[in-house]
Amino acid sequence: ERRRGKLTISSALGDDADRQRSLASVRRARERERERRFGGGEQREKVSIEVTLPETITLQDLAGRMNERVADVVKFMINQGEMLRGNDIVDADTAELIAEEFGHTVRRVAESDVEIGLEGEADDPALMQPRPPIVTIMGHVDHGKTSLLDALRSTDVVSGEAGGITQHIGAYQVQLKSGQKITFLDTPGHAAFTAMRARGANATDIAILVVAADDSVMPQTIESINHAKAAGVPIIVAVNKIDLHDAEPDKVLTDLLQHDIQVESMGGETQAVKVSAKSRIGLDELTDAISLQAEILELKANPNRDADGVVIESQLDKGRGPVATVLVKRGTLKRGDIVVAGAQWGKVRAITDERGQQLQDAGPSLPVELLGLDGAPDPGEAFVVVETEARAREITDYRLRTKRQVSGKAGAAARASLDQLLSRLKDGTVETSELPVVVKGDVQGSVEAISMSLDKISTEEVRARVIHGAVGGISESDVLLARSSNAPIFAFNVRANKQARDLAEKEGVEIRYYSVIYDLIDDVKSTLSGMLAPEKRETFLGYADILEVFNITKVGKVAGCRVSEGKVLRGCGVRLLRDDVVIHEGKLKTLKRFKDEVSEVSGGMECGMAFERYEDIRVGDKIECFQVEEIARTLA
Incomplete structure (x- = not known):
C-alpha cells in the first residue's frame, strides 16, 4: 500500500x-x-515554399520562413560542422544552401528593398490642384527677417526669441486679404545655423532674400544666395530698413550684381521690393511679388493621396513627448495615419497648427506640429505615410541598422585618425588638448548648430568634442556621463531636474545655462584659448668667451669668462658653442664676480659661470646667453 x-x-x-x-x-x-x-509515425508530406532571404538572417527567422523546426535547422548545421544556435546570424549564401537542402526555393532581396515604393506612385496631372507657395525668408543676422515676417503676420515673434535673434526654424501660414495663403519658413540668419538655413532652402518654392539698406551685402547674405541657387529656387530681394537715415537701397541692388543677382530695374529677371518692416512700407508690393512668382511657377499638388513631406524641426516636449514640426508637400495628413520620419515612426495622435489649434487633417504646403512619433526625428528628414505598423517597423529597423553601421565606420575612421594623431604626438609635431562637452538643447537644430560651431573653432592643438548631444532637459544619466568624462554640461534653453541638479552638485559637475548661442561659443572659445600652450619667444642676451676652466671641489668645473657682447643674467638659458657648433643647451647654474654671486654681468667684464648638469667645457668655447618669454595665445 x-x-x-x-x-x-x-x-x-x-x-x-x-x-x-x-x-x-x-x-x-x-x-x-x-x-x-x-520511428516517428507517418512522415508528413514536404511542402516546398518560396523563402525570401535578406542579406543576413538568424537561424530562428529562417526556420520560421521555411515552416521548419528550429531544432532541425540547428541539427543540420551541426552535421555540417557548424556549431550554431537559433539566434546566430548567417549570411544570404549560407541561408540559401540551408533552404535548398530542406527542399525550398529561394528569392534573394537586399535589405534596402524595404524602402522600394515608399514614395508612392507619381501623381496624375488631372488630379493636381493649386497649392500655397512655400516661401523661405533668408538673409544676414539682424537684417530684419523675423520683423518682416511679424509685419506680414501682424504678430510679435521677435520678443519670444532670446537676444532678439531667431534660433529655430519657424513655419507659419499667412492668409492675405485676397484670400490667398502663403507658407513662410523663417530661418535663423546667424552663421552657426548654416545647416538649418540649408534645410530651409531645400524645403521651399521661393526664397526671399532680406538685405538691410544700411548694411548691404554681408557674409550670410552671400551664403543664403548660394543655398537658394543650389536648391534651384527663384529669389525675391527685399531691401529692408529703407526708412533709416543712412539707408542706401540702390547700393544694395548694385552690390548684388557681384553675386549674379540682377534685379528687374537693372535689366535682370529677379524681383526687388523696397520695404520697411518697422514702418510697414512696401508689404503689399512684397506679397504681390510672391503671388506673381507663385503664378509663374504653377505650384500644384494632389491632396487626395497619402501624405509625404519634410521634417523642419523636432523637440522633446515634457508634457507631449516627441514633437515634430513637419511641412506637408503632397497629399493630406490625417489623425490616425502611420508615419515614418527618418528612423522614427508612430501613429499620428494629434495635429496642431502654429497657433496651437487642433486639426483633423493637414493639406499640401501646411506646416503643422505632429504628435505620436516614438522619438524626435532629425530635421531635414523626409516623412511619409505607410499602410501598416509592420511596414513602418520594418523600415525604421533597417534605417537604425544602417545608421549604426555608418556610426561604427565613422568610429573606426576616428580611431584611424587618432592613431595618426598619436604617431604625430610621438614625433612631437603636434600636441592636442581636448575639451569634452555634453550639449543638451530644446530642439535638434540647435544641438546640431552648436556641435558644428564647436567643431569650427577647434584647431589642431585644442579641440572641443561633443561626447553627447541630445534634445530635452538634463537628466541624471547626462550628469553621470559628464562626470565619467570630466566634461561640463552646456544647456541651451533647457533646465536640469532636481535630481540631476543634486547629483551634479554632489559629483562636482558644472552645468552652464545659455539662451543665446554667441555666449556659449564665446565661453568655449575662451576655455580653449586657456588650453593653448603659451607661445615661447626667445630673446638674445649676449656672448661670453671661456678664458680658463677651474676644477673646484664639491662644485665641479667652473668657466672663467669674459662677456664679449650684450650681458649675462643669472638663471638664463645658455648654449655652449664649439667651433660655431651648438654642443649643449641648458641653464646657467652659477654666475659669480670674484667670490660673490651676482644677478647680472655686463659686456667687457669677467665672471665665473657653471652649467646645470654639464661639465664638458673647454678653453676657447663660446657661451650664448638667451631668455625665453612665455606669451599667452588666443584662438583667432
Missing part, C-alpha cells in the same frame, strides 16, 4: 477503485506506442 505513491483524498476515501483513465491519456499512450514502433 505504501509503495503505491502519495496519499490523495480520493484514495483515502477509497473512491479510486472505480476510476477510469481519461480518453486523452489513452490517446497519448497510443501515440507514444506508435512513434516507438514506427
Whole structure:
C-alpha cells in the first residue's frame, strides 16, 4: 500500500477503485506506442515554399520562413560542422544552401528593398490642384527677417526669441486679404545655423532674400544666395530698413550684381521690393511679388493621396513627448495615419497648427506640429505615410541598422585618425588638448548648430568634442556621463531636474545655462584659448668667451669668462658653442664676480659661470646667453 505513491483524498476515501483513465491519456499512450514502433509515425508530406532571404538572417527567422523546426535547422548545421544556435546570424549564401537542402526555393532581396515604393506612385496631372507657395525668408543676422515676417503676420515673434535673434526654424501660414495663403519658413540668419538655413532652402518654392539698406551685402547674405541657387529656387530681394537715415537701397541692388543677382530695374529677371518692416512700407508690393512668382511657377499638388513631406524641426516636449514640426508637400495628413520620419515612426495622435489649434487633417504646403512619433526625428528628414505598423517597423529597423553601421565606420575612421594623431604626438609635431562637452538643447537644430560651431573653432592643438548631444532637459544619466568624462554640461534653453541638479552638485559637475548661442561659443572659445600652450619667444642676451676652466671641489668645473657682447643674467638659458657648433643647451647654474654671486654681468667684464648638469667645457668655447618669454595665445 505504501509503495503505491502519495496519499490523495480520493484514495483515502477509497473512491479510486472505480476510476477510469481519461480518453486523452489513452490517446497519448497510443501515440507514444506508435512513434516507438514506427520511428516517428507517418512522415508528413514536404511542402516546398518560396523563402525570401535578406542579406543576413538568424537561424530562428529562417526556420520560421521555411515552416521548419528550429531544432532541425540547428541539427543540420551541426552535421555540417557548424556549431550554431537559433539566434546566430548567417549570411544570404549560407541561408540559401540551408533552404535548398530542406527542399525550398529561394528569392534573394537586399535589405534596402524595404524602402522600394515608399514614395508612392507619381501623381496624375488631372488630379493636381493649386497649392500655397512655400516661401523661405533668408538673409544676414539682424537684417530684419523675423520683423518682416511679424509685419506680414501682424504678430510679435521677435520678443519670444532670446537676444532678439531667431534660433529655430519657424513655419507659419499667412492668409492675405485676397484670400490667398502663403507658407513662410523663417530661418535663423546667424552663421552657426548654416545647416538649418540649408534645410530651409531645400524645403521651399521661393526664397526671399532680406538685405538691410544700411548694411548691404554681408557674409550670410552671400551664403543664403548660394543655398537658394543650389536648391534651384527663384529669389525675391527685399531691401529692408529703407526708412533709416543712412539707408542706401540702390547700393544694395548694385552690390548684388557681384553675386549674379540682377534685379528687374537693372535689366535682370529677379524681383526687388523696397520695404520697411518697422514702418510697414512696401508689404503689399512684397506679397504681390510672391503671388506673381507663385503664378509663374504653377505650384500644384494632389491632396487626395497619402501624405509625404519634410521634417523642419523636432523637440522633446515634457508634457507631449516627441514633437515634430513637419511641412506637408503632397497629399493630406490625417489623425490616425502611420508615419515614418527618418528612423522614427508612430501613429499620428494629434495635429496642431502654429497657433496651437487642433486639426483633423493637414493639406499640401501646411506646416503643422505632429504628435505620436516614438522619438524626435532629425530635421531635414523626409516623412511619409505607410499602410501598416509592420511596414513602418520594418523600415525604421533597417534605417537604425544602417545608421549604426555608418556610426561604427565613422568610429573606426576616428580611431584611424587618432592613431595618426598619436604617431604625430610621438614625433612631437603636434600636441592636442581636448575639451569634452555634453550639449543638451530644446530642439535638434540647435544641438546640431552648436556641435558644428564647436567643431569650427577647434584647431589642431585644442579641440572641443561633443561626447553627447541630445534634445530635452538634463537628466541624471547626462550628469553621470559628464562626470565619467570630466566634461561640463552646456544647456541651451533647457533646465536640469532636481535630481540631476543634486547629483551634479554632489559629483562636482558644472552645468552652464545659455539662451543665446554667441555666449556659449564665446565661453568655449575662451576655455580653449586657456588650453593653448603659451607661445615661447626667445630673446638674445649676449656672448661670453671661456678664458680658463677651474676644477673646484664639491662644485665641479667652473668657466672663467669674459662677456664679449650684450650681458649675462643669472638663471638664463645658455648654449655652449664649439667651433660655431651648438654642443649643449641648458641653464646657467652659477654666475659669480670674484667670490660673490651676482644677478647680472655686463659686456667687457669677467665672471665665473657653471652649467646645470654639464661639465664638458673647454678653453676657447663660446657661451650664448638667451631668455625665453612665455606669451599667452588666443584662438583667432
